[in-house]
Amino acid sequence: MASISDVYAAQRSFFDSGATRSYAFRKAQLKKLKTTLKKHETAILEALQADLAKHPLEAFSSEVGLLFDEIDHTLTNLREWMRPQAVSSPLMHYPSASKIYREPKGLTLLIGPWNYPFQLLINPLIGAIAAGNCAILKPSELAPQTEAIIQKVIKDAFDPAFVAVVTGEGHIVIPEIMQFRFDHIFFTGSIPVGRKILEMAAPHLTPVTLELGGKSPCIVDKGADIKTAAKRIIWGKCWNAGQTCIAPDYILVHESVMSNLIEEMKAAITRFFGEDVSLSKDYPRIINEKRFDQLTSYLQQGTIVAGGQTDRSNKYIAPTILTNVSFDAAIMKDEIFGPILPVIPYNAAEEAIKMIAKNPYPLSLYIFSNSRRTEKTFIDKVAFGGGCINNTLVHFTNADLPFGGIGYSGMGRYHGRSSFDEFTHFKGVMKTATWLDVPVKYPPFKNKLKLAKLLMR
Incomplete structure (x- = not known):
């Protein structure tokens, strides 16, 4: 098995190549994930039965069927989500046009829990792929049969330079991998561990999504x-x-x-x-x-x-x-x-x-x-x-409802459009024409204050 540093380096190189950015690539990877999930569906349900004694109906409903719905919803809307969005521009800077460009963040680290060990790791992966990112997945070692099937599914579906899985004891592996700088970290688990994840991310100023819990x-x-x-x-x-x-x-x-x-x-x-x-x-x-x-x-x-x-x-x-x-x-x-x-x-x-x-x-x-x-x-x-x-x-x-906590129960949100947005960088750009250059902003400023106030109100 390749070392964490080798996987990280391969993913950084792959992302920097621009291969993940196109709509066609993202769409193809989501379809491939869905096909692979169907191929391994029985094995996934058996693993969940072994780890948590989940009835196949409960396991399918909460761990597999939800993923099919999420993928389908994402595929239906992805092209629209990716489009640059035109927004208004201040009159002061006429003639200008402003747009928001949606770009992938880069390398993501997804850390899953043991209670829904398959769905709560693969669900954020759908968002990471849709947004054009690479991903390293860390499944919970407390659900060993599910951890094993996750490895098989991901290996079957993706090149590790795009999506890879690391395994092992969380308290050992996670600090090791978080020595590297990721562009986004997504963690689902307990509040105490969430605090530690945030602490380890802080030196790199890496944004973190925390899906925690609390007393509902x-x-x-x-x-x-x-x-x-x-x-x-x-x-x-x-x-x-x-x-x-x-x-x-x-x-x-x-x-x-x-x-x-x-x-x-x-x-x-x-x-x-x-x-x-x-x-x-x-x-x-x-x-x-x-x-x-x-x-x-x-x-x-x-x-x-x-x-x-x-x-x-x-x-x-x-x-x-x-x-x-x-x-x-x-x-x-x-x-x-x-x-x-x-x-x-x-x-x-x-x-x-x-x-x-x-x-x-x-x-x-x-x-x-x-x-x-x-x-x-x-x-x-x-x-x-x-x-x-x-x-x-x-x-x-409901993929149309954002899911996430507040305060002690977490930060960030996902599902549907919210997943895409969570793993996306919003790049704001203003383009100004050159056929007119309003002089009010340039020195000298004498006798320009009144006009500036009119333009900026």
């Missing part, structure tokens, strides 16, 4: 459709066994409907996975024993009203609902990232907003309500990355 609240008001809310919350929480950065982290429910919501959520768990969830082939497992141990430590921090069963040998934790949870407990300070769901009552919207402020800047916010006033209150008064009204998770699937 789910609001259920007294006028919500409780049965539907319960079903959609449990679906969102149990997808990938809660190991989702945008999973509902905790519920704030109006006290008048709390007991009803809990009963409906219990019913939804049984409806989805049967009386004994451990026997369901539709319910994933925790990634490893370290995460299992962290999650089970939360079970003592409230009253278990549903679930609570665990099996360390099988990395199984049942969907669990907790009540009587204190905001001072670790479970309400850490991002849970598992199938444990605290339910906390509130009486008024302002009270719920104050509760959310204890864990500011969530990546997602979910509002279950039939009141537009309630929707507006939470949208206006809570800073969050994105979210849903009367649903969970699904905003992530």
Whole structure:
């Protein structure tokens, strides 16, 4: 295998040659990626089954099908996105015309997580390719079967001088590779690691996209459709066994409907996975024993009203609902990232907003309500990355919606046009004709101030 320095040098040379810039090249590479994904689709689903016990339907929906949609959306719009954009010019500089040219940034480093180990690495790659960049991918070593299939897919689809994969322990490989200067870094993972990525990028002044996480609240008001809310919350929480950065982290429910919501959520768990969830082939497992141990430590921090069963040998934790949870407990300070769901009552919207402020800047916010006033209150008064009204998770699937965090939950955004823009340099150029040269800007300035004010207002 070539060294990191060799791969970096080859990509720098390839990018500098201008080969990645044309629309035809970018289009061809996106099509090649789609063809290769289809070729390896079964192996990808098998790898996700091995690493996270994901049912093929869940794996396809969240890790492969989304990529097909993203590629198709990008191919449909890429030519338009690449076009220079004409903008207005100040009268002071007449006769001038201004344009924004969209150019690739150069060499990109994409660092993926373990929870959606395929999709969350390949999705930003689509944006990097569409924008005309080269890319080095670092998959998570915590999902080894998926790491292996990523290597096969990328090797099959691309010359390593264009797109390459590096593997190994993240705490060793990432500092080594970040000694080199990249033109953009895209990281998906935890807040503590995100801080380290930003620190390592700072000496090179490399722009960084951070897709992090946080505690995403789910609001259920007294006028919500409780049965539907319960079903959609449990679906969102149990997808990938809660190991989702945008999973509902905790519920704030109006006290008048709390007991009803809990009963409906219990019913939804049984409806989805049967009386004994451990026997369901539709319910994933925790990634490893370290995460299992962290999650089970939360079970003592409230009253278990549903679930609570665990099996360390099988990395199984049942969907669990907790009540009587204190905001001072670790479970309400850490991002849970598992199938444990605290339910906390509130009486008024302002009270719920104050509760959310204890864990500011969530990546997602979910509002279950039939009141537009309630929707507006939470949208206006809570800073969050994105979210849903009367649903969970699904905003992530819309390529026309930018996806990204704010504050502690991240910086930058991607999906669709936003991905293209994130990996693109916007070069502003003003062109001035020579047939007229307005003298007001040139010295001497005597008696010109009044005219300059008129031109610049």
